[in-house]
Amino acid sequence: MTGTPEISGTTAPGFEPVREAFAGLWDGSDEIGAAFAIEMDGKPVIDLWGGWTSKKRESEWARDTIVPVFSTGKAITALVMGWLKDQGQFAFRDRVADHWPAFAQAGKGDVTIAQALSHQAGLPGLSEPMEAAGWFDRDFIEARIAAQAPLWPPGQGSGYSPIVYGFIADAIARRTDGRSIGDILKEEMAGPRGIDFFIGTPESEHKxxxxxxxxxxxxxxxxxxxxxxxxxxxxxxxPGRRGATEWRKAEFPAANGHGNARSIATLMGLYANEGRLGEDQLLSPETIAELMAEQVRGPDRVLPFELSLGMGVMRNMTNGFYGPETASIGHYGMGGSCGFADPVRHLSGSYTPCQLSFHLAGDPRAVTLINAVYGCL
Known part of the structure; x- marks a missing residue:
C-alpha cells in the first residue's frame, strides 16, 4: 500500500487549513505515518492521524497508535517533577545531593535540582567506557553518574543531556517519593485520566x-x-544491545516515552493552563511558572544553537520553533516529534511521526503544522 493516505480524525470549524497542511505532509515526501493534535483551554480542537505504522506500509495508523517520542518526553518528566515538588518532596532550589548524597562526588555537591533539570549540571553523557546495554542497569548508571566529574563548572551554561538528565530526575523521585518517574506518571497523572502516555511501556501495548x-x-x-x-x-x-522490546519496557525518562499526539497535547496543556487538567488542579500555577521560567540562556555546549531553557522545556524566544508566541515552551524529540504549549492562548499541541528526520529541533513538518494553527486563530 503506497501513495497519499486517507486522513482520519477531526478539526473544529475554522481549522480546516490545518487538515490540509497535515495531508500535505505526504506530498512528494517520505512521510510514512503521523498524528497531530491541538487543544485550546483543555479541549480538543484538532485530532488528526494518517498513514501507516511502518516503512512496509502494511498496517494503517489508527486512532490509538502510539510511537516513541524520545526527548519530547523530557517535558513530561518535568511535569512529574513539578507534581513531586507540589507534594512537598523537594524544592527546585534544593541541591540534588540533599536527596541523593552520592551525587555530591567529584565537585557536584552544590548542583541544584533546577540546574539539573535545565542541563546545567555538566553531565551531557557518561565519560567512562561501558557496554551500551549498561543503561538498562539503573543502579550501575546511577553509580556512574554520581562518581563522574562535570565537564564544565555547573551553573555556567547549558549542555544538553540526552539521557543522563532523566536518570537524575528519576533518582530524586525514587529517593523522595519511593516511586519511579514512570510509575508516578502512570498512577498520579496519565493512568487515572486515560491519557495514553508511558515511560516504561508495558509489553501489552507494543502491538x-x-x-x-x-x-x-x-x-x-x-x-x-x-x-x-x-x-x-x-x-x-x-542504550543498546537489548532489542526493541526491552527498550520499550525500560524507563528512560528523558528518552523513551511512548504516546501519541493526543496524549502529549493533553499533558502539555498543564503548561498552557496553569496546571489544570480538566477539572483537576494537578499542579500549582506557581510550579508551572517555575518550570517555564528561564534558567539559562546562551549558546549550548552540545546542541549547535542558542537556547533559552526552563526546567525540562525549551523556551520559544530564541528559535521560534513553536509558533509566533515568544512565551510558548516545548520540546522536540529525535527525528521530529514535539510537544508545545502557549500559555497566552491556553493552547497546547503535539506532532508524532514514525519517519525520523535529521533535524535536532524545529522539524519543518511540525513547524508547518504549528504555523498553520496560528494562521487560523
Missing part, C-alpha cells in the same frame, strides 16, 4: 506501537567537542 524509519542522513551537530561526543557519538552514548 499498537509504530516503528520508526531512520532519517536519510545524520543530524548536523555543528562543531564536535568533548560534550557533544559524550552526548551523542560514543559507542555507549545511548
Amino acid at each position: 499498537r506501537t509504530a516503528e520508526h524509519r531512520l532519517p536519510p542522513k545524520a543530524p548536523d551537530l555543528g562543531e564536535i567537542n568533548d560534550s557533544t561526543n559524550l552526548a551523542f557519538l560514543k559507542p555507549w552514548s545511548s
Whole structure:
C-alpha cells in the first residue's frame, strides 16, 4: 500500500487549513505515518492521524497508535517533577545531593535540582567506557553518574543531556517519593485520566506501537567537542544491545516515552493552563511558572544553537520553533516529534511521526503544522 493516505480524525470549524497542511505532509515526501493534535483551554480542537505504522506500509495508523517520542518526553518528566515538588518532596532550589548524597562526588555537591533539570549540571553523557546495554542497569548508571566529574563548572551554561538528565530526575523521585518517574506518571497523572502516555511501556501495548524509519542522513551537530561526543557519538552514548522490546519496557525518562499526539497535547496543556487538567488542579500555577521560567540562556555546549531553557522545556524566544508566541515552551524529540504549549492562548499541541528526520529541533513538518494553527486563530 503506497501513495497519499486517507486522513482520519477531526478539526473544529475554522481549522480546516490545518487538515490540509497535515495531508500535505505526504506530498512528494517520505512521510510514512503521523498524528497531530491541538487543544485550546483543555479541549480538543484538532485530532488528526494518517498513514501507516511502518516503512512496509502494511498496517494503517489508527486512532490509538502510539510511537516513541524520545526527548519530547523530557517535558513530561518535568511535569512529574513539578507534581513531586507540589507534594512537598523537594524544592527546585534544593541541591540534588540533599536527596541523593552520592551525587555530591567529584565537585557536584552544590548542583541544584533546577540546574539539573535545565542541563546545567555538566553531565551531557557518561565519560567512562561501558557496554551500551549498561543503561538498562539503573543502579550501575546511577553509580556512574554520581562518581563522574562535570565537564564544565555547573551553573555556567547549558549542555544538553540526552539521557543522563532523566536518570537524575528519576533518582530524586525514587529517593523522595519511593516511586519511579514512570510509575508516578502512570498512577498520579496519565493512568487515572486515560491519557495514553508511558515511560516504561508495558509489553501489552507494543502491538499498537509504530516503528520508526531512520532519517536519510545524520543530524548536523555543528562543531564536535568533548560534550557533544559524550552526548551523542560514543559507542555507549545511548542504550543498546537489548532489542526493541526491552527498550520499550525500560524507563528512560528523558528518552523513551511512548504516546501519541493526543496524549502529549493533553499533558502539555498543564503548561498552557496553569496546571489544570480538566477539572483537576494537578499542579500549582506557581510550579508551572517555575518550570517555564528561564534558567539559562546562551549558546549550548552540545546542541549547535542558542537556547533559552526552563526546567525540562525549551523556551520559544530564541528559535521560534513553536509558533509566533515568544512565551510558548516545548520540546522536540529525535527525528521530529514535539510537544508545545502557549500559555497566552491556553493552547497546547503535539506532532508524532514514525519517519525520523535529521533535524535536532524545529522539524519543518511540525513547524508547518504549528504555523498553520496560528494562521487560523
